[in-house]
Amino acid sequence: MRTKISDLDKIDENQNVDIKGRVIALRKHEKTVFLDVEDETGKYQVLVERSIFDSSPIRVGDILNLEGHKFKTGTNHPSLQIREYNFLVRPVDYMTSDSETRELILDRANVENTISSFFRDRGVIKVDTKVLSEYSGSSDIIPFKTSHRGKKDHFLRFTMELELKKLVAKTQMPLFEIGHVFRNLGKSNRRSIEYTSCEACIPYLDFEEGITMAENLFKTLAQSYGKEIGEIPRVSIEEICKQLSGKPNFELTDDMKKIYKKQIKKMDGPIIVASPPGQWTSPLYVQDENGTARDSRFLYGGLGTIIQVCEESTDYDRIVRSISDQQERLRSTGRESSVDPSFLDAMRSGLPPSIGIHISLDRFLMAFRDENNIGRVKI
The missing domain is CATH 3.30.930.10 (Bira Bifunctional Protein; Domain 2)
Incomplete structure (x- = not known):
């Protein structure tokens, strides 16, 4: 069942969630990739292992279904650790989120x-x-x-x-x-x-x-x-x-x-x-x-x-x-x-x-x- 991004703050850490939204920013690192995913209620930081990302690269503008669990990064930033994802829409061209x-x-x-x-x-x-x-x-x-x-x-x-x-x-x-x-x-x-x-x-x-x-x-x-x-x-x-x-x-x-x-x-x-x-x-x-x-x-x-x-x-x-x-x-x-x-x-x-x-x-x-x-x- 889909969880709206605005409801993620009410969910306990390590609890599995399923969110849907558009990727509005993407930051690649050696072993991980951080995404900012936005739905109609807000945006949230998402972490994907680099090996998973490289097997099915994500672009800014893609609309995804993401499954994973909540955790906090080393800087204590609330995030989602993604276990798997699939593409709902891959736009030909993407206008900046308005x-x-x-x-x-x-x-x-x-x-x-x-x-x-x-x-x-x-x-x-x-x-x-x-x-x-x-x-x-x-x-x-x-x-x-x-x-x-x-x-x-x-x-x-x-x-x-x-x-x-x-x-x-x-x-x-x-x-x-x-x-x-x-x-x-x-x-x-x-x-x-x-x-x-x-x-x-x-x-x-x-x-x-x-x-x-x-x-x-x-x-x-x-x-x-x-x-x-x-x-x-x-x-x-x-x-x-x-x-x-x-x-x-x-x-x-x-x-x-x-x-x-x-x-x-x-x-x-x-x-x-x-x-x-x-x-x-x-x-x-x-x-x-x-x-x-x-x-x-x-x-x-x-x-x-x-x-x-x-x-x-x-x-x-x-x-x-x-x-x-x-x-x-x-x-x-x-x-x-x-x-x-x-x-x-x-x-x-x-x-x-x-x-x-x-x-x-x-x-x-x-x-x-x-x-x-x-x-x-x-x-």
């Missing part, structure tokens, strides 16, 4: 598992919704387009929000999804055309409860990296813009929005930025009487939004009107757009009062791995 990729795989798995456990513990159910749609959506984001046998166009999703809302409207169940979204925008160190995202739609949660849930999730994720986050301060977008303008009276114009967007990319946080003007955010979010949207964003690491919390609009007439206005605006720029009629049907049947939570896994990993290039956190 510990960075292994670490990234584990980090991404940790983030996804932490998010999934957090939501499951609160009764939120994981689902998988479709990635391809027959409808382009009405957004400033230009979707990627493909076709079915060259006949009917299909579009890669740029959000999971609409599909989750459809399901919540039908079932009243709290749902979340982790998956890929695609955005046909420019690429840079901080922007990609493919993102790993988590989106949740949770009915019968009020806006403040949603912010508290997101804050607890952020702190839980930080703890998984050994970082303790205290109380996170909140500031309104109006306060930030007032400081940027240097004037007590100012207008939230498109130019001010551009200045604000540049500023938040410099904010290390953690900080919660709240209450954007309704025209600066999605028309599918609830707006207060003063015209501000119930939309809060967690900023961290100078990377912009890590988590977004919003209160979803349940006003069917407003939703239809907003989508129609957006389609007309896109049409004026030469772009045609289409909206899934089953989404409108679901909204007509009544979406329960719900909170949406959006999490950028890529930006979180950039912040906590201290990376300034999004490509460095993708597998």
